[in-house]
Amino acid sequence: xxxxxxxxxxxxxxxxxxxxxxxxxxxxxxxxxxxxxxxxxxxxxxxxxxxxxxxxxxxxxxxxxxxxxxxxxxxxxxxxxxxxxxxxxxxxxxxxxxxxxxxxxxxxxxxxxxxxxxxxxxxxxxxxxxxxxxxxxxxxxxxxxxxxxxxxxxxxxxxxxxxxxxxxxxxxxxxxxxxxxxxxxxxxxxxxxxxxxxxxxxxxxxxxxxxxxxxxxxxxxxxxxxxxxxxxxxxxxxxxxx
Amino acid sequence: xxxxxxxxxxxxxxxxxxxxxxxxxxxxxxxxxxxxxxxxxxxxxxxxxxxxxxxxxxxxxxxxxxxxxxxxxxxxxxxxxxxxxxxxxxxxxxxxxxxxxxxxxxxxxxxxxxxxxxxxxxxxxxxxxxxxxxxxxxxxxxxxxxxxxxxxxxxxxxxxxxxxxxxxxxxxxxxxxxxxxxxxxxxxxxxxxxxxxxxxxxxxxxxxxxxxxxxxxxxxxxxxxxxxxxxxxxxxxxxxx
Numbered sequence: 001x002x003x004x005x006x007x008x009x010x011x012x013x014x015x016x017x018x019x020x021x022x023x024x025x026x027x028x029x030x031x032x033x034x035x036x037x038x039x040x041x042x043x044x045x046x047x048x049x050x051x052x053x054x055x056x057x058x059x060x061x062x063x064x065x066x067x068x069x070x071x072x073x074x075x076x077x078x079x080x081x082x083x084x085x086x087x088x089x090x091x092x093x094x095x096x097x098x099x100x101x102x103x104x105x106x107x108x109x110x111x112x113x114x115x116x117x118x119x120x121x122x123x124x125x126x127x128x129x130x131x132x133x134x135x136x137x138x139x140x141x142x143x144x145x146x147x148x149x150x151x152x153x154x155x156x157x158x159x160x161x162x163x164x165x166x167x168x169x170x171x172x173x174x175x176x177x178x179x180x181x182x183x184x185x186x187x188x189x190x191x192x193x194x195x196x197x198x199x200x201x202x203x204x205x206x207x208x209x210x211x212x213x214x215x216x217x218x219x220x221x222x223x224x225x226x227x228x229x230x231x232x233x234x235x236x237x238x239x240x241x242x
Numbered sequence: 243x244x245x246x247x248x249x250x251x252x253x254x255x256x257x258x259x260x261x262x263x264x265x266x267x268x269x270x271x272x273x274x275x276x277x278x279x280x281x282x283x284x285x286x287x288x289x290x291x292x293x294x295x296x297x298x299x300x301x302x303x304x305x306x307x308x309x310x311x312x313x314x315x316x317x318x319x320x321x322x323x324x325x326x327x328x329x330x331x332x333x334x335x336x337x338x339x340x341x342x343x344x345x346x347x348x349x350x351x352x353x354x355x356x357x358x359x360x361x362x363x364x365x366x367x368x369x370x371x372x373x374x375x376x377x378x379x380x381x382x383x384x385x386x387x388x389x390x391x392x393x394x395x396x397x398x399x400x401x402x403x404x405x406x407x408x409x410x411x412x413x414x415x416x417x418x419x420x421x422x423x424x425x426x427x428x429x430x431x432x433x434x435x436x437x438x439x440x441x442x443x444x445x446x447x448x449x450x451x452x453x454x455x456x457x458x459x460x461x462x463x464x465x466x467x468x469x470x471x472x473x474x475x476x477x478x479x480x481x482x483x
Contacts, residue, residue, distance in 0.1 A: 103312075112309035115269050116323045116371075117298035119291075123326075 007200050010121045011129050017119070018126035028131025032093040032195075036139055039092050040085060044143035047084060048150020051075055056155050065155075066165035070173040072151030073144075077174060077183045078239070081144035083231050086190035088143075089136055090223035094198035097128055098219040101202025102212035125203065129195050136191025137184055144183070182238040189230055194223045243430055243437060247378075250405050250412040252422045254457060255432035256466055261415040262306075264432070265381050268413065269303060270294045281379065299327055302372030302410075306384040308364040310356040316343070316367050317352040323374045342370040345407075346400060362393025366400065373404055379411050380404070386418040394418065398425050419458050423447065431457065433466070 018024055055071040101124075104110050110120045148170075155161040174180065198219045205215035245251045253261050266272040267279050270286045279286045281297060289297070310319050320339045324330060330338070343349045346366040356364060365385060372380055382401060386394045402425040405412040416422045423429070423443040431439040431446075431454055439446075439454045446454060456464030472478065 107307070107312070108305045108309035109311055111271065112303070112305055112311075112368075114271060115298060115301065115303040116326065117295040118323070118326045119295070 003204065004200050007203060008196055011126050011196075011199070014119060014121040014126045015130065017122040019130065021127075024123070024127035025130045025134070028127045029135050030131075032089075032097070032128075032132045033135025033138060036089060036092045036135070037142070039088055040139045040143050041146050043084065043088055044081075044146030045150040047080055047143075048072060048076065048147030048152075049154045051080070051147065052151035052154035055151070056159055056161065065161055067169050068151065068155050068161060069148075069166035069170035072155075073148055073170045073174050074179060076144040076147040076151075077179050079183075079231070079235075081147065082140045082183055082186035082190055083227060085140040085143040085187065086136065086194055086227045087224055089132075089139055089191070090194045090198070090220055090227070093132060093135070094194050094219050094223050095216045097132065097195070097198040098202035098205070098216045099212060101125070101128070101199060102205035102207075102215050105203065105205060106207035106209075106212060125199055128199055132195030132198070133188070133191050136194065137187040140183070140187035140190075178239075182234075185238075186231065186234050189234060190227050193226045193230060197223050197226060243440075245411055245413055246428075247411050248405075248409060249427040250402060250414060250425060252426040252429045253413060253415045253432060254417065254419065254422070254429060255438075256417075256457070259432040260435040261432055262383055263435075265303070265383055265413065265415055268379075268381065269301060270298065299375060300378045302375070302377035302380040304365070304368050304372045304380070304382045304385055306387055307361075308356070308368035310359075310364055310368055310371070312356050314356075315352070316348065316354050316356070316359070319356070319367060320371045320374055323371065327375060338374070339370075342374055343367075345373070345404065346370045347396070360393075362389050362396065365389065365393070365397055369397070369400060369404070373408060373410075376408055377410060379413070380408075382412065382414040382416070384416060385414065386416055386421055394421050398422070401425055419460075 051072045052068060055068045055075075056065055059065050059067055059071065101110075104120075104124070110124070113120045113123060152163075152166060156163045156166050201215040201219045201222070202212075205211045253264060255261050263272060267274055267286075268281060270279075270289065274287065282300070284297065286294070286297075311322065314322065317336075317339055320342050321335050324335050324338060328335075340349055340352070343352060346369050348363060348366055348370065351359070351363065351367070356367070359367065369385075380401075385397050385401065389397065398421045401412060401414060404410070414422055414426060423446065426443060428442055429440060429446050430437055433453060439449065439451050441449065446458060449455060449458070453465040455461070456466060462468050
């Protein structure tokens with residue numbers, strides 16, 4: 001715990017130096033964000049299709065099939081968007097960050113950088129952190145948009161729910177501050193947590209093949225547990241007034 | 243231990259004798275529990291982050307397996323310290339990189355990725371990168387390990403020639419007695435974290451000191467025992483008390 005705290009302290013301390021060279025963060029934004037787009041878009045679409053289908057089948061029994069738009073949007077914006085996007089982000093980008101940093105350490109690339117008087121925290125690790133931190137809310141937003149599009153496709157285009165009802169119910173039920181902003185806050189917290197875990201595990205990995213592979217596994221498992229636990233805590237504060 | 247300016251000094255000793263630790267102490271990557279490390283008469287102990295990094299800009303280090311940045315090609319690896327520490331125009335950086343690569347005989351390999359290089363070539367690129375900023379001190383961690391005899395000769399000659407051409411000081415940590423004795427001015431032998439012997443290459447070759455003799459002549463047994471510490475052989479096999 002002490003070394004993780006010290007690690008994050010150094011990441012934040014060197015952030016000003018790394019943010020002054022913002023192109024390094026842009027490169028990491030591309031690595032963590034743009035390269036995760038495919039899995040986020042496809043997953044978001046399928047989650048929206050399933051939500052629409054399940055929601056329609058359930059709501060139809062109560063004569064409220066038109067409310068399916070509300071159900072899809074609230075489920076995605078409040079919960080599934082941030083949570084599933086964070087889990088996918090941990091699997092795709094988090095594991096890649098851990099492996100990259102672990103291999104850089106085991107092949108002495110980080111030591112070489114230090115000996116060239118280039119601080120690896122300022123040059124590599126802080127940009128990775130900010131790249132992950134910034135990309136996660138964007139990915140969660142894209143996931144939710146794709147999910148809503150999937151819900152629209154299955155319920156309006158294929159099943160035949162009224163398009164006007166779908167959008168108007170959604171518009172009247174989804175609140176900017178309570179739903180969308182809270183969802184964005186969740187995705188920001190998850191992004192920080194997953195990226196910090198991934199980077200620390202890579203930096204702390206024993207410099208062997210086995211050490212790096214275990215670090216990657218720990219990143220995915222710890223990130224998933226952290227996201228789910230944080231989601232519970234945040235939901236309790238945001239939506240139940242605890 | 244003292245390393246005079248302009249000299250090439252070898253640090254030899256068995257595995258685990260503290261050679262690489264010594265390089266890390268000199269580079270400020272580790273802090274000494276006891277004693278002092280002085281570089282350019284400046285003690286590293288108590289030096290702040292900025293001072294240490296300023297001092298490291300005058301150092302170059304060749305790591306055991308090169309430690310090239312695998313996502314960059316040869317040109318960008320050598321250009322890395324120049325881009326990080328200078329604001330030279332791209333055309334001048336290009337010229338400097340090509341000069342460094344020419345010095346190690348790899349000007350034609352500028353566009354190759356580290357994965358496309360042989361062990362010897364990777365070591366030479368890493369050497370070009372280590373001298374990119376014309377350091378006053380160059381440290382070599384096992385520069386001959388895993389290389390074929392031709393590459394060993396090339397690296398050995400480059401260490402000597404570059405040291406003299408740059409007017410630098412070089413510290414070579416190595417197991418390779420024969421190759422290193424051809425190029426160095428002075429040798430220190432380490433064992434168990436202590437200096438057990440030192441002298442010029444001639445003195446080392448003629449030394450009758452048991453550890454030096456065993457090391458230089460590659461004897462299996464001597465002060466460095468062949469057998470790892472174990473209970474009595476007969477007792478282990480159950481044939482004697």
